Amino acid sequence: MASGTALIYDDEMTSYKLLWDDPECDIEVPERLLxxxxxxxxxxxxxxxxxxxxxxxxxxxxxxxxxxxYLEVVKSTQTMNEEELQRVSxxxxxxxxxxxxxxxxxxAVGATxxxxxxxxxxxxxxxxxxxxxxxxxxxxNAANGFCVFNNVAIAAQYAKRRYGLQRxxxxxxxxxxxxxxxxxxxxxxxxxxxxxxxxxxxxxxxLLRESDYDAVGQGKGKGFNLNVPWNKVGMGNSDYLAAFFHxxxxxxxxxxxxxxxxxxxxxxxxxDPEGQMNATPECFAHLTHFLMQLANGRLCAVLEGGYHLKSxxxxxxxxxKTLLRDPLPQISGEMAPCLSxxxxxxxxxxxxxxxxxxxxxxxxxxxxxAAIVSKADAHLLPVSVxxxxxxxxQELKTFVSAFDAELVKEEKAxxxxxxxxxxxxxxxxxxxxxxxxxxxxxxxSTTFALKHCFDFxxxxxxxxxxxxxxxxxxxxxxxxxxxxICQKQQTEKTNSKYYISLNWKEDAxxxxxxxxxxxxxxxxxxxYQPDLVIIVIGPNRSLGVNGxxxxxxLLQGLAESQILVVIQDTEIKLVQSVAKALSGVSTxxxxxxxxxxxxxxxxxxxxxDQLQQEWKMLxxxxxx
Ligand code: TWS
Ligand code: ZN
Numbered sequence: 001m002a003s004g005t006a007l008i009y010d011d012e013m014t015s016y017k018l019l020w021d022d023p024e025c026d027i028e029v030p031e032r033l034l035x036x037x038x039x040x041x042x043x044x045x046x047x048x049x050x051x052x053x054x055x056x057x058x059x060x061x062x063x064x065x066x067x068x069x070y071l072e073v074v075k076s077t078q079t080m081n082e083e084e085l086q087r088v089s090x091x092x093x094x095x096x097x098x099x100x101x102x103x104x105x106x107x108a109v110g111a112t113x114x115x116x117x118x119x120x121x122x123x124x125x126x127x128x129x130x131x132x133x134x135x136x137x138x139x140x141n142a143a144n145g146f147c148v149f150n151n152v153a154i155a156a157q158y159a160k161r162r163y164g165l166q167r168x169x170x171x172x173x174x175x176x177x178x179x180x181x182x183x184x185x186x187x188x189x190x191x192x193x194x195x196x197x198x199x200x201x202x203x204x205x206x207l208l209r210e211s212d213y214d215a216v217g218q219g220k221g222k223g224f225n226l227n228v229p230w231n232k233v234g235m236g237n238s239d240y241l242a243a244f245f246h247x248x249x250x251x252x253x254x255x256x257x258x259x260x261x262x263x264x265x266x267x268x269x270x271x272d273p274e275g276q277m278n279a280t281p282e283c284f285a286h287l288t289h290f291l292m293q294l295a296n297g298r299l300c301a302v303l304e305g306g307y308h309l310k311s312x313x314x315x316x317x318x319x320x321k322t323l324l325r326d327p328l329p330q331i332s333g334e335m336a337p338c339l340s341x342x343x344x345x346x347x348x349x350x351x352x353x354x355x356x357x358x359x360x361x362x363x364x365x366x367x368x369x370a371a372i373v374s375k376a377d378a379h380l381l382p383v384s385v386x387x388x389x390x391x392x393x394q395e396l397k398t399f400v401s402a403f404d405a406e407l408v409k410e411e412k413a414x415x416x417x418x419x420x421x422x423x424x425x426x427x428x429x430x431x432x433x434x435x436x437x438x439x440x441x442x443x444x445s446t447t448f449a450l451k452h453c454f455d456f457x458x459x460x461x462x463x464x465x466x467x468x469x470x471x472x473x474x475x476x477x478x479x480x481x482x483x484x485i486c487q488k489q490q491t492e493k494t495n496s497k498y499y500i501s502l503n504w505k506e507d508a509x510x511x512x513x514x515x516x517x518x519x520x521x522x523x524x525x526x527x528y529q530p531d532l533v534i535i536v537i538g539p540n541r542s543l544g545v546n547g548x549x550x551x552x553x554l555l556q557g558l559a560e561s562q563i564l565v566v567i568q569d570t571e572i573k574l575v576q577s578v579a580k581a582l583s584g585v586s587t588x589x590x591x592x593x594x595x596x597x598x599x600x601x602x603x604x605x606x607x608x609d610q611l612q613q614e615w616k617m618l619x620x621x622x623x624x
Pocket of ligand 2: 174175176265267304305306
């Protein structure tokens with residue numbers, strides 16, 4: 001692993017400034033660079049770094065991000081007088097030009113690329129470039145927010161081209177949203193862009209809707225744009241650390257970047273008039289330290305904003321000191337993120353759940369959802385069970401029109417279907433783990449539910465029907481394993497391996513169902529390995545509440561506990577008992593154990609003999 005830290009700085013980048021009166025632009029001053037470099041000298045950090053000279057970025061390099069038309073506009077400002085400069089500046093938001101701006105902007109690009117080359121060639125492990133003008137707001141055809149060329153975006157494109165990198169992480173800890181970087185890489189999954197920024201519900205500059213947490217990227221780039229909008233000022237060390245712990249770092253470790261570019265603005269630090277935040281310089285040491293654990297330590301920090309000269313220069317020093325691997329300073333303040341920060345963090349995590357395993361495989365906050373006909377009974381369910389409202393009519397139409405509309409002519413059937421699909425959809429999308437749906441026409445609902453499962457991409461669904469029910473299903477392809485637990489002997493309606501009829505009569509007083517569940521249902525179910533279990537309780541059920549809750553409890557070992565229970569009955573006792581079993585609020589009482597009747601024992605034996613060749617988990621004797 002390479003060692004050493006590069007520092008790239010040149011006095012020449014202080015050679016432009018605002019020439020006229022403009023309160024919007026007068027904070028971006030040459031002293032920002034001068035005082036930062038002075039402070040680095042003061043702490044003897046400059047002499048500990050490897051000095052790398054700046055160069056100009058070439059036109060070709062600039063055009064990795066910007067249009068030639070825009071490049072020509074910027075070039076033309078070199079020879080303009082003050083009046084002309086002011087006129088060009090007015091074409092952009094929060095921008096000023098000076099005759100030396102073009103030269104400095106080219107040096108800022110070149111300095112950034114020199115840093116990338118030093119790190120990528122192994123000359124150094126990491127480094128920092130102190131540059132002006134900053135870059136993160138500038139766009140293909142526009143200067144914006146003091147930024148002329150997008151130094152960091154150009155560096156990422158350059159690193160992809162020159163070094164064939166496939167994954168680059170850009171961390172923008174400046175207090176403003178680097179929308180310019182977001183636009184460049186929105187559809188690019190090879191560049192992960194992370195930015196936190198003062199947002200205040202879109203009331204803070206640059207006042208963009210697309211700075212919010214729900215801008216996750218587009219097309220192939222979905223999931224590769226992470227925005228953490230701060231909706232209050234005063235965010236401090238613990239808020240920044242929380243955003244790193246709960247958003248950036250888990251995703252970054254899953255992304256496995258090959259290079260990290262930091263849009264290193266310090267207007268997010270304490271004392272800055274723009275950011276109004278409270279993070280102390282030590283915080284930047286810790287942020288740097290965490291990022292150094294990724295990408296083999298290949299980290300390039302490039303200056304963006306920062307307007308409180310003392311805070312800026314101390315924070316720059318903390319960053320460089322950490323890059324040099326000095327011990328970390330103690331971080332101050334009560335370590336508790338504020339409510340508004342937690343809310344933002346929760347929102348980003350929610351928006352990115354579909355794209356990152358580290359966010360996806362969390363225990364769903366709601367374990368069980370229930371859609372029941374009588375909402376008045378809702379209070380009888382365990383409190384942790386979420387009671388569902390119906391799916392809206394439009395959503396339902398999209399499900400139904402895709403299938404045989406004949407089946408759902410009746411209003412009653414439509415309402416039932418609504419319940420079942422609403423809960424199923426939540427399970428499939430992993431918003432809840434399991435669910436219960438009351439349905440007056442369980443057979444129709446189940447047929448639709450199964451169809452929806454396969455549209456969603458499931459491979460195998462175990463469907464256990466308790467009671468009498470006729471399901472018109474194609475069972476030949478093995479995508480459904482249908483087990484029917486019923487009272488009367490079924491005339492074998494199919495010879496499919498995937499249809500099993502279990503003739504069962506339960507003792508009304510005591511639970512004799514153990515032997516069927518353990519001796520037959522579980523072994524077959526585990527042999528099948530379903531992605532989802534659907535239990536349908538139909539009319540004329542031969543199982544009591546105890547038997548059904550036993551079945552429900554023990555099947556939770558399959559399909560990551562994703563179970564849908566469809567109940568035709570509206571008996572609240574049954575719903576209650578199943579809800580208890582699924583939510584796990586209490587260990588259910590299965591009733592006293594009872595040995596099975598002779599009849600039942602023979603039925604299990606018959607099925608076992610008949611099916612153990614196909615379902616190998618049924619075997620419990622070496623003789624047969
Ligand atoms: C900083 C653009 C106030 C609120 C928001 C000066 C007035 C002022 C200027 C533009 C600006 C400032 C950056 C970009 C930056 C404001 C102002 C924006 N601007 N970007 O007090 O640092 O990283
Ligand atoms: Zn900024």
